[in-house]
Each structure stands twice: as structure tokens, then as C-alpha cells.
Amino acid sequence: MKAKSIKGDSPQQIAERLNRTISDGFKPTLAIVFLSIKQDREAICQLLDEKGIAIFGATTAGEFIDGDIGEESAAIMLLDIDAAFFKVSFVETGNGHTRDLARQIGEEGLKMFNNPAYIMVSGGISTDGEMIIRGIEDAMGEAVTIFGGMAGDDFTMTGTYVFTNKKCSDNALTALIIDEDRISVKGLATSGWRPVGTVRTITKSKGNVIHTIDHEPALDVVIKYMGVSKDLDGWKDVIVNVGSEFPMQLQREGRDPVLRAPLFANKTDRSLTCAGSVPQGSKIRFSLPPTFDVIDKVVAECEEIKNHDQQNGDAMIMFSCKARHLSLGPMVSDEINQVKEVWDVPLVGFFSYGEMGKATKGKHEFHNNTCSLVVLAEL
Template sequence: MRVWQTVFVPSAAEGSPQPVQQQADLVLVFGSIAHFDAPGFATRLAEAFPGAVLAGCSTAGEIVGDGVLDESCTVTAIRFDRGSVAAAEAGIAAIDDSQPAGEALGEALAARPGLSGVLLFARGVAVNGSALIDGLVSRLPAGVPVSGGLAGDGGAFLRTLVLSPSGVSDARAVAVGLYGDGPHLGLGSVGGWEPFGPARKVTQAVGNLLLQLDGEPALNVYKRYLGDYARDLPASGLLFPFELLNGNHDSVGLIRTILGIDEEAGGLILAGTVEEGFYLRLMHASTDGLVDGAEQAGALAAASTVSDAGKAGAGKAAEGDRLALLISCVGRKLVLGDRVEEEVQAVADRLGAGTLLTGFYSYGEIGPMRDLVDCRLHNQTMTVALLTER
């Protein structure tokens, strides 16, 4: 596997990258809304990488090397020695389209033999990320690793864009299938947030709209705990997500971010679904906690790669490059502030020299649960997918 990368900054690219023509199998592109909106954006990429699968999305910040950029565009090209790729696309015109879109993506990818991994990118607003992933996974062979994220728009939460072989769209999801016994995804996803306050039961919820906690309007409960921060809702909701607990008040490994509020219904609009009968507990974070969580995610991805390579018949890692896809939540970026690069550097240090990094700050991270197999929509995590070739 060979990987090479080009970064276009605003002053140099003026919103539209023009890479030099090269041969690649897969090209991952992450950048600002301005880049994706530029006339001829997708056409120029297709001309620069003839025959390659194009996939990516707009962001709330770009991860490059061991740093973080804004208003840039990163183009990362991959050529496999012993594998192939194919893309599937599905429209998401409204939230209710999310699960059917996921099912369509899964069916398309599974129809081709030898599927070994999936990268998924989708619009970041007007989407039910949990339903999209559930639909996708329901149609995939058991145990196929899935990673990816929901697009961003610099924190505006108005209009996000997805790049696929058909071009750029604000109402689409694209899934990239990795095929053959060569490509391998090692996954890790960790938060680093700390819980506070009591656990409260979800007594009424519809999809990703949380209406009641312990029989009281959820918005009232949330405002009471936030105190002065409640004045800045919904933006301040990124700083105080919920931890999802089971009936025994044990963490299930999922965090839910508040994306909006419904004053009339007294509800909270979450980035993913919650179910009645589960419990939620507020969380907050320190810089050190988030950086430690990012390092743990990198360690899990690296360990997963080593473990799978040691299985019978898996083969050894081939000579070549390693690519780490880092997808972190925009809420973490807000909390970390000027220290945001520290979480990226922590992952880079854990993965070591010879690993190229790309990725973005998202409106939802797609990755494994603690068993490193079961895929879910995460919020407020650092999710790492380490792509190698065996």
C-alpha cells in the first residue's frame, strides 16, 4: 500500500484544489465548505485521479499530520498492492431516509465478495446517524469493521457536504468498501469525558428527540444543571454531553451530544437516538482527560491491527505505508481550544513514525463499541481507523 497527501490552504488554493494527476485506488478528501462549494471541485479531483474512488466530506476542522487546520482541504490518495475498493451512494433528503439509506449502502457493498472493511461518510445535519449505521450494519456480513463520520460545516450546523463518485451533495451518504485479504482496518474509539450528577431515566423519547427525564421535561432538567451556561444553548450543549447508561446504571460506552432544543416540547435534540428505559448522566471534560482518551483510541487501533495480523491465515503486514483516519467531535475541539492539536499529537505519538494522518472534526463519529466489533454512532469521541495492508 502506498499513501501520499496534499494539503491546500485558502491562500494557495482559493477554494479549489488542483492536484497533479496520479494513479490511485481511493482518494479521501476533507475540507471546508468553501472548498467543496468551489466550481469544478469534484471534476478537478476526478481528472487528477482517473479511475479512483472519491470520498470525503466538509468538516469543522481538518486533521493533517499531527496538527489541526481550518478552512483548508486535505487530499489523501491510496494505492493498494493486494486489494480493491468500491463505493456505494444513497440519498438522504430527510431524517426518515436515514435507515433505508444505510440498508441500501450495505446491500450494495455486500453484493460484491471479499468485503473486509467499510468507511462511511454522511451529511451531518438533518440525519439520524444511529439509524443510518443500523441500516448499514444490518446488511453487512457479520464482523466487518466500519468507521467514518458525519460531515461538518465549521460549527454552523446549517449545511454540510459529502463527496462521492457522483460529485458533491448536501443530501447524501457514501460508503467505501475495502475488498480482498490485503486491506485491514484497526479501530479504536474513546471519549475521555467525566460524568457528574445523578443518573436520570429516559421516560419519553422519540428517535433522537429526548422529551422527558424522570417524568420531567428534559430541557428543564438540562437548564437547571447548566446554570449560567443555559443562556448559550444550544451551542453550550457541546460542552455538556450525556453518557448513556443501562438499567444497572453501567455505562454502555456511548455519549450523546445536544445539537438543539425544542422549547415548545421541552425537549433536547440529540446527535443520536436514545431509548426509553435507559438512563442518562451529564458529562464534562478536562483537557488532560480528552488527550488521554485520544491516546487510548490510538493504542486500541494499533493493538487491533497487531492482534488481527497474528491470527491464523491473516498474514504479516506488507511493506508500505500506514494511514490513520482520525475523526474527532467538534465539541472536543471547543473544549480543547488552543490545545486542540495535543489530542492529535497524542495519537500520532502512539502510532509512531511511518503512519500518515488525515481526518476531520465531525458532527458524529462512526466506530466500534468496546468489543471493537459492534459499530455505533458516537459523539464526543476520538475515533481512529488505522488502515494497513497485509
């Protein structure tokens, strides 16, 4: 398998760089496309579709093929994978339950391959990403390989999209289903956020909406405990002041904590809406952002995977939380570059509103404020 990455600020630039990339006889069968909502998705998809290239795509809150982070641009990875080793599946969620639709995708993979792996992207700002994991597990069991991210929209919260050839929706799931007997799919999800303060209890919640913490309105607890402004107003203040700085860590016995970051605050009922489920009765601790040594930790974990699980790679995909980008600032470019150097192969990625992947302990799960990395290698 061969991979090449390109990026551009317009369909014209993408067309020029695509033609240059295939001028040496390179014949990609798959394009992983991450782009801004301000890009002309239809035009870029048409360029790829006309060349017979399958498309797996999502809108972003920033996109990259290296540490040079794009804004309002398009980043594309082209791969020449045997078409028999993968399939792109697109399912509009509509009024259907995310878990049920994700189970259908899981079952679709089982019909195609004995050992399918799933790379997922989801449109819809309020989608509960945890239900994507649960649905695929319903079909496959907990040992299934799942990586991915929730689409972004340039941090406007107006609508996130996923797409494939001739299909696009702000309310859909797109899956890249891979035959893991032919293509190795390895990776990790890591955050670096440190727990702080006392353990608290989610005393009332439903799905991904938290109503009360220790029997107090969730928003009031955040305002009081973290010392953020009482004039906290709207989604952007929540994600900047709370989601990027003080995500909640769900405590689990025998497993690493999993992070949940609020995306919305309801000033009427004082609830918080997160990107993933927060079960009633959960124990949580708030977090402090990573320190400067977080990059060393991420790189060390990548090197461990390289040494023990995936010595060689053909391509890399990264899903990194937008809140993580806000917190780390310019450091995030160093992280991307140093991770890329571990395998030294083409990389594509985007800043997301939630991530799927496997921590160093446990199974594949849904995360927030996390960097999820996937390494692909033909066997």
C-alpha cells in the same frame, strides 16, 4: 499501498500540490477529501476526477492532515489502493429512511466482497447517525466493521455535504467499502468524558429527539441541572454550553456508556435534538469534560491496538467531534500529533458532528464527543 496527504486554501493550491505529489510517478486511485463548505468543491473534485481518482468526501467543521488544524481549507489523502479492493458508494437519502438506505449500502458491500468494511460519512444536520449503524448491521450482522463521521459545515448549521465524483448532496450517505480480506481496517473510538451526578431516565423520546427527562422538559432539566444560562438561545448556545461540556452518557449493562450530545434546542416544546438515537427508557448520566490526562489515555489505547491488532499501518483517518475540539481547545492538536506518531504514517481527518467506531469494549457504534481513529494497512 502508499499514501500521501496534502492540504491547501484554494483549488489553485490543491492543484499545485497534487501535481507535485504525483510528479515522482505516484499514481493514486482514491482521494479522501475533507474540506470547508467555503471551498470550491466542484473545482477540487474536477481536478481529481480528471486524473481518474475516485473521491470519498465530506464537508467539515475544521480539517487537518496533522496537528495544524485548518479553517476554511481542504485536506486530502491520496492512496494508490488496487481499484479491485474498494468501492465508493453514494446514496441520496431524500424521503427515504436512513436505516433502509444504509442497509442497501451494507448489501452492496456483500455483493462485492466476502468481508466488507465500511467507512461512512453522512450529510444532513438532523440525520440520526445511529440508524446508519443499524442499517448496515441489518445486512451484515453486529460483527461488521464500521467507522466514520457526520459531515460538518464550519459550525454554521446551514447544511452539511457529502460527495464523490460528480455527485454531491446535503442529504446523502457516502460509503468507502473496503475488502477487509485485502486491506486491514482497525481502529478505536474514545472520548475521556467522565460521568457525574445521579442516574436519570429518558421518560419521553422519539428517535434522536428527547422530550422529557424524569418527566420534566429536557431543555429545562439541562438548564437547571447544569447551571447554564436560562437565556440559552438557539443551536450554538446548546452545542457550546451543553454539547461540548456536559454530554449525556447512555448507560448500558456490560458495555461502555455511549455519549449523546444535543445539537438543537426547541424553545417552544423544550425538547433537545441529538445526533444519535436516545431510546425512551434509557438511563443517562451527564458528563464532565476530559482532564489533561485524556491524551495519554488515547495514545495508550492506540499503542495497545498497535501492539495487538495492527502493528503496521499505511494510512490513518480520524473523525473527531467538533464539541470535543471546543472543549479541549489547543490540546486537540497535541492529541492528533501524538496519535499520528504511534504509526507514523500519513493522516487525514476532520471535526465532525457525530462519529462511528469501536470502543475498547463492545461493537462498532455511533458516538458523540468522541475521537474515532481508523488505521488502514494492505495485507
